[in-house]
Amino acid sequence: MNVKAGLLDFQKKASEYLTGGMSSSFRANHFSGIPMYVDKAWGPKFRDISGKEYIDFFMCHGAVLLGHDRxxxxxxxxxxxxxxxxxxxxxxxxxxxxxxxxxxxxxxxxxxxxxxxxxxxxxxxxxxxxxxxxxxxxxxxxxxxxxxxxxxxxxxxxxxxxxxxxxxxxxxxxxxxxxxxxxxxxxxxxxxxxxxxxxxxxxxxxxxxxxxxxxxxxxxxxxxxxxxxxxxxxxxxxxxxxxxxxxxxxxxxxxxxxxxxxxxxxxxxxxxxxxxxxxxxxxxxxxxxxxxxxxxxxxxxxxxxxxxxxxxxxxxxxxxxxxxxxxSRQNFYDEFLKRVEKFYASLQELFVKKNIPAVVQYLGAGFSIYLGVEKQIKCYREFKNIDPDLTRKFFISCIEHGLYFHTDFTISAAHDEVTLGNALDRFETVMNKLRKA
Ligand SMILES: Cc1ncc(COP(=O)(O)O)c(C=O)c1O
The missing domain is CATH 3.40.640.10 (Type I PLP-dependent aspartate aminotransferase-like (Major domain))
Structure with missing residues (x-):
């Protein structure tokens, strides 16, 4: 099933009963405009109603810091x-x-x-x-x-x-x-x-x-x-x-x-x-x-x-x-933050390697990717420097390749090295496609 079409179909069906087909107006994805309908969520991942699996960086509006189904x-x-x-x-x-x-x-x-x-x-x-x-x-x-x-x-x-x-x-x-x-x-x-x-x-x-x-x-x-x-x-x-x-x-x-x-x-x-x-x-x-x-x-x-x-x-x-x-467990944050910071550095390196202008901006378990800029975004006025077209294309392609985000990005403790490595591979695929296009 075409995932996007499947979700759109479900939204249409759901809209007969649920206003807009969703329980919160913030549920429609910022980039695709379509709400996600989920069948199952575990650790750092979820599966949508069509059976497609995603690495989850949305983590339910940033609320799932320890992973799904802990x-x-x-x-x-x-x-x-x-x-x-x-x-x-x-x-x-x-x-x-x-x-x-x-x-x-x-x-x-x-x-x-x-x-x-x-x-x-x-x-x-x-x-x-x-x-x-x-x-x-x-x-x-x-x-x-x-x-x-x-x-x-x-x-x-x-x-x-x-x-x-x-x-x-x-x-x-x-x-x-x-x-x-x-x-x-x-x-x-x-x-x-x-x-x-x-x-x-x-x-x-x-x-x-x-x-x-x-x-x-x-x-x-x-x-x-x-x-x-x-x-x-x-x-x-x-x-x-x-x-x-x-x-x-x-x-x-x-x-x-x-x-x-x-x-x-x-x-x-x-x-x-x-x-x-x-x-x-x-x-x-x-x-x-x-x-x-x-x-x-x-x-x-x-x-x-x-x-x-x-x-x-x-x-x-x-x-x-x-x-x-x-x-509160000893070393929880030391280990967790070390892992996420390594991921941010690798992701930033990937953008540099692929020559795509982007800044991976982060603190602790939250991060963002600003596309079209070379320097950190320090205040909102600098949002005008972000490339909206590149941003939309990049994030929609991420969703297609099983990386799920809204506007705030969270990494949970369940995102282990293997999952984050897998996420980097998917990001690389998205970047390669973007460069080709
Ligand atoms: C900073 C901040 N404050 C308050 C809220 C509102 O919380 P809730 O959605 O649980 O009402 C949110 C939700 O996204 C938030 O991000």
Whole structure:
């Protein structure tokens, strides 16, 4: 069966019942435009409904850091199911998981469990506002934080205020149907890695800004990084202007080490959000932070409300404990990161050897391939240098050759040397074809 045609046929059939033929509008592949329909997933691979196998670098939106179908995690979930599944109660395991997170995450003194990343960033904003008593939040142009109204604009590569040279507040771009313009009254979007603009906003709107939210490593746009200097300067401004600093670690969490992006850079926010890899893809989320701020949830006079039917569900708790037990093993990160870095270097060498302009940009378990450029992409304005035609051709050919990506690329611990070697062979085939064409 022609794979693309097979998937398109299935999407057509599915669309009669599922809007757009998918459960999430982010499921349509960024390059092919078609959602993937999967029959089975294991380790670093999956098989689509036509029987074609892929090496998976999508890893379910970056949530599968330990590989699909990992036995220790499955066993923990089954054990939890066998005692009678419940979401509406907490348990001894709930406390065990909370303690483990607090032990490893620098900013975590207390936490609340939620069901998804979007729910986490929504609660984090509410905490920042409730604690500070100020409604406005500064966010970063291009950073994605989930689907709730406050944060769903200026996201991902094509919807960034590319005309902003870094010296001003960004224009609202990519605002989509159903989200009222009124949210602009309480959100201020500024460019990343530019401390002067952020300071100007804090100075001009002092007394109105209650929080700052940012990703610590921007994997949503591939792999754009920052510096300790910038993060520390943001930390200092947050202290100076009494603003709650939130690091969204939903995608960056556990990709560089146990203490996440905040530990990697050595800058501690007031609150952070976690999700995805924390439970290896079981629906879950965490808001963790300073006790004084988290305590606002229990304010007897005027609390920040935080709660939900499925919050802290026991399957997520069981999976999360199993995940942290694996990630905490001695040498886990040493071995894992050594392997992925060797792969990135080999992939970059391949591009050089084949004379195809491309930069493999990476940090920890997340990476990106920017085609048509020779130098690292440091900020979004440089996206205009990427060759869209070459990018599309390259990634569609990758999918045809059994290498699966969306816009963020994750390598899991299940991607062993053999799989990564195999992936490099496939990349080489794609490059050869591209050169011929
Ligand atoms: C950085 C970041 N924050 C928040 C979210 C939202 O998480 P969820 O999809 O679990 O709601 C995502 C999802 O891709 C994300 O990448």
């Amino acid at each position: 036995k220790e995690i499955n066993d923990a979930i089954i054990k939890s199911l066998n005692r009678g599944y419940f979401a509406g109660f907490d348990s001894e395991e709930t406390l065990e998981f909370a303690k483990k997170i607090i032990d490893i995450i620098p900013c975590a003194e207390q936490l609340r469990f939620v069901n998804s990343g979007s729910e986490g960033t929504l609660l984090a904003l509410r905490l920042a506002r409730g604690y500070s008593g100020k409604d406005k939040i500064i966010r970063i142009d291009g950073h994605f934080h989930g689907i709730h109204d406050y944060l769903l604009a200026n996201n991902l590569a094509t919807k960034i205020d590319l005309s902003n040279d870094g010296t001003r507040i960004s224009k609202v771009v990519g605002r989509t149907a159903g989200i009222p313009d009124i949210v602009d009254k309480v959100m201020v979007t500024v460019p990343w890695n530019n401390i002067d603009t952020m300071e100007k906003v804090l100075k001009d709107q002092a007394g109105e800004i209650g929080g700052i939210i940012m990703n610590v490593i921007d994997y949503n746009n591939g792999c754009i990084t920052t510096t300790k200097k910038y993060l520390q300067a943001v930390r200092n401004l947050a202290d100076k202007y009494k603003v709650v600093l939130i690091f969204d670690e939903i995608l960056s969490g556990f990709k560089t080490g146990l203490s996440c992006g905040q530990g990697y850079y050595g800058v501690t926010p007031d609150i952070c959000t976690l999700g995805k890899a924390l439970t290896n893809d079981v629906p879950f989320g965490v808001v963790a932070g300073k006790k004084e701020i988290m305590d606002k949830i229990m304010d007897p006079e005027n609390p920040v409300i935080a709660g939900g039917t499925f919050s802290g569900n026991q399957l997520g708790i069981a999976a999360g404990i199993a995940v942290l037990n694996i990630l």
